[in-house]
Amino acid sequence: MADMAVKQAIRDLNTTTPWDSHSQMLECVMILQDTHDVKTFCFQTTDNSWFRYLPGQFITIELEIDGKPVLRTYTLSSSPSRPLSISITVKANKDGYASQWLHDNLKEGDKIKAHGPAGLFTLHNHLADKYLFISGGAGITPTLSMTRWLFDQGTHTDVHFIHCARTPSDIIARRELESMSARVSDIKVAYACEEPDPYGAWTGYTGRLNQLMLELISPDYQDREIFCCGPGPFMQAVRDILNTAGFNMDQYHEESFEAPITDEEDRPDHDDVIIDDDAKSSVSFQRSKKDTRVQESDTILTAAKKTGLHIPSACQFGVCGTCKVKKVSGEVHMMHNGGITQEQIDDGYVLACCSNPLGDVVIDF
Known part of the structure; x- marks a missing residue:
């Protein structure tokens, strides 16, 4: 039958x-x-x-x-x-x-x-030689569809596929993705899980996607057409990574699975922070009674060194958390790589090595 x-x-x-x-x-x-x-x-x-x-x-x-x-x-x-x-x-x-x-x-x-x-979020609107697909949770569905399409075409298309999930058990279509990658060398798959499964080995990336992971997984991401889908905060984090790296955002395309876009005029205008190399900021260190003028592109750590202060630091990539200091007032743009928790951020702490001052900032140091 x-x-x-x-x-x-x-x-x-x-x-x-x-x-x-x-x-x-x-x-x-x-x-x-x-x-x-x-x-x-x-x-x-x-x-x-x-x-x-x-x-x-x-x-x-x-x-x-x-x-x-x-x-x-x-x-x-x-x-x-x-x-x-x-x-x-x-x-x-x-x-x-x-x-x-x-x-x-x-x-x-x-x-x-x-x-x-319906929908505009498709690689057919942005044909390229190399793609980078980034997804979070259920946002994997459109990038999975596009990867299946490219695989079925039977031609060589350079694809880097990054999926972020809570645990390895939450990775959708994992076996199929790995099977496609095993059969077609042009398709490279990587995962980042917030935490491993309780009783299973996990050899992939652990933690939230950050710039270090991105550079390791896709070293030539600057040359790729990027498609990203997932929850709003997830896509904001991806845009922050790319903006900080100076990525050409004309090559970046996103869609929230909560609000698909059907018309170009419906695309949201993101109020992303773009560091201005020409803008000046003032950084004051309250306990040390020292202050200085720096560029927005400088970090709090750079400002401290300029005044002769020594904030302990190690990795200088926002990973180790050694340079954690408390912000008394003002705004900073922090692009960390896991060296600080959300609870610490909520309490006013920042990592000096990866925080850019926006305007006048006061630090408790």
């Missing part, structure tokens, strides 16, 4: 038209458990229409929950190079009304209404 269904689907490709979301429902034909809280839902049409879209695009599904219509957008994790079905990969979230409902209620054989595909 399965063999006959496959043969029929192949024959239908020559006679049927692409899925029309205005007139055709989607039927859930398979549900895959990716991780403990992530499922992939696979859909076809009842008349075996095929699917046409660009890798990285999304659909909007229409559900009825508690008697009310609910619309939610989900990126297609499948690739248009495999047109017999489409898939969305969804993380369960107790605060996510629709996502949790899908996990708890959608079954094989159920039919739903969907709209699309």
